[in-house]
Amino acid sequence: MAERSSVAVRPVGRRGPRPASAPSPRVRSAVLGAAHELxxxxxxxxLTVDGLVDSSGVSKATIYRWWPTKETLALDALYTxxxxxxxxxxxxxxxxxDLVELMAPWARLVTAQPYARVIAALLAKTRADPAFAAEYxxxxxxxxxxxxxxxxxxxxxxxELQAGIDLEVALDLIYxxxxxxLLQDHAPxxxxxxxxxxxxxxxxxxxxxxxx
Amino acid sequence: MAERSSVAVRPVGRRGPRPASAPSPRVRSAVLGAAHELxxxxxxxxLTVDGLVDSSGVSKATIYRWWPTKETLALDALYTxxxxxxxxxxxxxxxxxDLVELMAPWARLVTAQPYARVIAALLAKTRADPAFAAEYxxxxxxxxxxxxxxxxxxxxxxxELQAGIDLEVALDLIYxxxxxxLLQDHAPxxxxxxxxxxxxxxxxxxxxxxxx
Amino acid sequence: MAERSSVAVRPVGRRGPRPASAPSPRVRSAVLGAAHELxxxxxxxxLTVDGLVDSSGVSKATIYRWWPTKETLALDALYTxxxxxxxxxxxxxxxxxDLVELMAPWARLVTAQPYARVIAALLAKTRADPAFAAEYxxxxxxxxxxxxxxxxxxxxxxxELQAGIDLEVALDLIYxxxxxxLLQDHAPxxxxxxxxxxxxxxxxxxxxxxxx
Amino acid sequence: MAERSSVAVRPVGRRGPRPASAPSPRVRSAVLGAAHELxxxxxxxxLTVDGLVDSSGVSKATIYRWWPTKETLALDALYTxxxxxxxxxxxxxxxxxDLVELMAPWARLVTAQPYARVIAALLAKTRADPAFAAEYxxxxxxxxxxxxxxxxxxxxxxxELQAGIDLEVALDLIYxxxxxxLLQDHAPxxxxxxxxxxxxxxxxxxxxxxxx
DNA sequence: CGGTAATCGAGACGGTACGTCATGTCTTACA
DNA sequence: TGTAAGACATGACGTACCGTCTCGATTACCG
Numbered sequence: 001m002a003e004r005s006s007v008a009v010r011p012v013g014r015r016g017p018r019p020a021s022a023p024s025p026r027v028r029s030a031v032l033g034a035a036h037e038l039x040x041x042x043x044x045x046x047l048t049v050d051g052l053v054d055s056s057g058v059s060k061a062t063i064y065r066w067w068p069t070k071e072t073l074a075l076d077a078l079y080t081x082x083x084x085x086x087x088x089x090x091x092x093x094x095x096x097x098d099l100v101e102l103m104a105p106w107a108r109l110v111t112a113q114p115y116a117r118v119i120a121a122l123l124a125k126t127r128a129d130p131a132f133a134a135e136y137x138x139x140x141x142x143x144x145x146x147x148x149x150x151x152x153x154x155x156x157x158x159x160e161l162q163a164g165i166d167l168e169v170a171l172d173l174i175y176x177x178x179x180x181x182l183l184q185d186h187a188p189x190x191x192x193x194x195x196x197x198x199x200x201x202x203x204x205x206x207x208x209x210x211x212x
Numbered sequence: 213m214a215e216r217s218s219v220a221v222r223p224v225g226r227r228g229p230r231p232a233s234a235p236s237p238r239v240r241s242a243v244l245g246a247a248h249e250l251x252x253x254x255x256x257x258x259l260t261v262d263g264l265v266d267s268s269g270v271s272k273a274t275i276y277r278w279w280p281t282k283e284t285l286a287l288d289a290l291y292t293x294x295x296x297x298x299x300x301x302x303x304x305x306x307x308x309x310d311l312v313e314l315m316a317p318w319a320r321l322v323t324a325q326p327y328a329r330v331i332a333a334l335l336a337k338t339r340a341d342p343a344f345a346a347e348y349x350x351x352x353x354x355x356x357x358x359x360x361x362x363x364x365x366x367x368x369x370x371x372e373l374q375a376g377i378d379l380e381v382a383l384d385l386i387y388x389x390x391x392x393x394l395l396q397d398h399a400p401x402x403x404x405x406x407x408x409x410x411x412x413x414x415x416x417x418x419x420x421x422x423x424x
Numbered sequence: 425m426a427e428r429s430s431v432a433v434r435p436v437g438r439r440g441p442r443p444a445s446a447p448s449p450r451v452r453s454a455v456l457g458a459a460h461e462l463x464x465x466x467x468x469x470x471l472t473v474d475g476l477v478d479s480s481g482v483s484k485a486t487i488y489r490w491w492p493t494k495e496t497l498a499l500d501a502l503y504t505x506x507x508x509x510x511x512x513x514x515x516x517x518x519x520x521x522d523l524v525e526l527m528a529p530w531a532r533l534v535t536a537q538p539y540a541r542v543i544a545a546l547l548a549k550t551r552a553d554p555a556f557a558a559e560y561x562x563x564x565x566x567x568x569x570x571x572x573x574x575x576x577x578x579x580x581x582x583x584e585l586q587a588g589i590d591l592e593v594a595l596d597l598i599y600x601x602x603x604x605x606l607l608q609d610h611a612p613x614x615x616x617x618x619x620x621x622x623x624x625x626x627x628x629x630x631x632x633x634x635x636x
Numbered sequence: 637m638a639e640r641s642s643v644a645v646r647p648v649g650r651r652g653p654r655p656a657s658a659p660s661p662r663v664r665s666a667v668l669g670a671a672h673e674l675x676x677x678x679x680x681x682x683l684t685v686d687g688l689v690d691s692s693g694v695s696k697a698t699i700y701r702w703w704p705t706k707e708t709l710a711l712d713a714l715y716t717x718x719x720x721x722x723x724x725x726x727x728x729x730x731x732x733x734d735l736v737e738l739m740a741p742w743a744r745l746v747t748a749q750p751y752a753r754v755i756a757a758l759l760a761k762t763r764a765d766p767a768f769a770a771e772y773x774x775x776x777x778x779x780x781x782x783x784x785x786x787x788x789x790x791x792x793x794x795x796e797l798q799a800g801i802d803l804e805v806a807l808d809l810i811y812x813x814x815x816x817x818l819l820q821d822h823a824p825x826x827x828x829x830x831x832x833x834x835x836x837x838x839x840x841x842x843x844x845x846x847x848x
Numbered sequence: 849c850g851g852t853a854a855t856c857g858a859g860a861c862g863g864t865a866c867g868t869c870a871t872g873t874c875t876t877a878c879a
Numbered sequence: 880t881g882t883a884a885g886a887c888a889t890g891a892c893g894t895a896c897c898g899t900c901t902c903g904a905t906t907a908c909c910g
Binding site for chain 1: 255256257307308326328329332333335336338339340345349353354357367372373377378380381382384385386387388389390391392393395396397398399405408409412413414415416417418419
């Protein structure tokens, strides 16, 4: 259900030819597609509204009618891309397996293309614009955290995990290291790291002595 | 030792009237001070070169002579600020204690002022400009990681930790969650969280069964 | 007929929503008017684009959209001014009369305001920029020379002048002294001089002995 | 006798090692030579003070000590160049011959190098700076007019010319056309034109009927 | 089937900041 | 004391991108 990103829907009053509260599919796909290409070509920096006008054939006024800011648009492109590319994670019947199954494909997706730049730019925008931050949380952060929450719930049900754990901290312990490498790029974000980070998060840096 | 940001120092040999390869102290402190104020007032977005010119009394040409980009300047301001404000962490004789001692003051510093915005903006710049990324790693990331590396080394020496641990992953496990909250702001980055995250990272989400 | 300075007119055909390839009349008159005032106040030196922005209310981007350089703009202002102020010279039925009728008002116009500065600056620009030189010739020099050419043609038709004369040299002999005083300012460019110069050009410094 | 261009002389007080009210010959020739080269390479526009510093080895402070503005310096270079290159005109025992002898070499000199640009720029400066205008008149215009005045005087003495002629207008009639072509460049300033213009100025466009 | 109300393309425009460039002043140290 | 080195203020330049706006065309529903 594509609606005017981050802005309330329009009254559906039954008068006039068409209610119309979404960009035409043509416009939407032209803009998002062009945005995607521009981002791939030049990172988030390569995405300019004027450039979008040229390469999408859609006019500036139309773009601004549906996407209030460039970031909202990029967010939409990012979201669309992820939805299309991310496979539904399998249930591996183990916490570790489920987490790897969730994180590894995401890491591959996100490092294969200049999405680190986009995410970094969106986070920056987030810090300067609370309204956008809310939208970002709602459309990007929370859906992703929900996926991990679901996995943890299954682990509890399975008896693999105690119920008393602080779920939010656990989520941060899983996502944190991955995002850190994505954003700081001080070391590679590859499958090996994903597994190593998950393993270490599960067992702990300083595991309790295995007995007595 | 202030030198032209991101450029090697010059030999201090007594040749020529003045060594002069650094901004005059007057300029440096005026610019960095004004930058700091502007950032406090309006976040990274509030920092504009034109604004700096007005509020620092230093001319644009001079600013650009010493700081190639706004981000380099912000980095310099950030670094200066941290150096001045961060206390030297005490040695508490325990890994957990040392980590808390290191992280909690940083978290307080970084949340007390709009540094999240600055860091987010610098990270974004980092993704678009490899030269700046290198400088950022060298001046911000590595010094901070070194502090934690030192702590882990002490823990190994103390026998608290096995030597075989993958240090880099462990560092990410500590820093990751904190940066995630700083940047995504999905939940508070307070002392309680700092301690909880460190504890969970040390013991693990799914600790090995305490016996057999 | 205002068109984008130095660029060909567009067909006036009724195609597309708006012809629009010229500054809006509002912009054009605001900019040219402000330019005129700034020049009057401070000569060509007093004309700055930033100043224009302030005093015309038109944005810099818009100014640069229509006038590629400050000189082009000044040229436009000059041309507009001349077109508005210069009376159509009367036909006095004599070569001398026609020339005086053409030159004297121009001399008055050009000395009454700081146009000497503007012309000098435009000439200087002309020497450094061939493209601008071409435009200057086409819009300023040739139209003015055409006026005198017309006068000479009439004199030939009238039988006052032999047909064999080298017209271009004659034009230079008329315009040269006036421009020289305008630019060098070594002596006044007043009506008396205009008449004296024209008279001397017509009769010659060293007239042929009046007989035998 | 090179003195601080356009600025009062310094007291000649007999104290200190050297009175010094002129640049050292080394400085003078280095600066003027470099200026000449820069002008040849890039016209007046190519002459920048910073460039001069680089290519002359003379420091900026020293340059400004002796030449208050860039134009003064260019004027000095121009003057020096002319003095060195211009031959002393021969006395041909006829007004026409003398004038051609004076003007043709000058025209050749001035068209062979980008001096038109320099002169145009200096004239422009002249219109904006009265002090410089005075210096320009004194050092460039009047010396050149004096040469022609002398020629006219000889013609009067020789009986070739009536004494009653308005000398200043006559001078403008000779110089005007040449400068016009030099500055406007609407047609070549070559030997043929020099002679044609002088001839026409002498005999007149509309000569009195040769008899009766 | 014609009117009405929407989307849409085109692109001018104001605004803000950027980064560059050149001038001319000044300070410091050397010879 | 003349000079080299060079930092610095000043101020204009020209560019880039953003987001707003107006205009006319096209389109599609609805009565």
